[in-house]
Amino acid sequence: MPHRHLIAGNWKMNGVKASLAVAEVIATQSRSHSARVALFPPATLLPLMADILKGTDIILGGQDCHHADSGAYTGDISAAMLKDAGASMVILGHSERRHGHLEPCALVARKVQAALRAGLEPIICIGETLDQRQGGLTIPVLSRQLADSLPEELKGREFQVSYEPVWAIGTGLIASDAQILEAFALIRRYLDQRFGAHVAPHLLYGGSVKATNAGQVLALEGVSGALVGGASLTAEDFMPIIAAADSAPV
């Protein structure tokens, strides 16, 4: 099957029932574009959005899951619950979980295992902070996150890795082409060595992707899609990013 870019919209902690109208517009308008589109609404909207997306090609995903399948974990959501609500993907290790909720790599790895047990395809996020980049630690930080967040169970499974420099998220500062290519080369080398070449196309970039820069990012060699935050909240902002994938080389 020819490779198609994945344009994933992570709504983060945004969206109420009225926001489902945005998903309806995206579902209708994305039919005429080549990209695979995925939406990651807050968990409260998952079953409602699943109804809206029924019969479309749009993928539905959760923003996080617990490492256990069920149990006494107040406030948490299991991978099986996401699946039951209509999700087929889940974002794990997002920097807002790693830093905001102090999630270590080992926990991310357990969550990935839980996602795979439930039949969800994980998008595993990695990325360095500004201090780490300025301290020359980008490569060791990304290497450690890859080694410690990706469990052995990923072998032979479909998954995505999203490179999201923390300093680029929600700041309007996108990583340069050279910075993205350097990180991707590292990730690709690591994945090839550890899991084999089959995972090579599944590398996303995230961090201030907008209509104005999406074409340039998606045209970079090895970039197979984008994980979009702020610009996925309205169809006006998100559709041009989906459209930018039409002219990006595959």
Ligand SMILES: O=C[C@H](O)COP(=O)(O)O
């Ligand atoms: O999950 C998405 C990333 O955190 C990027 O967010 P952003 O597009 O608002 O910078």
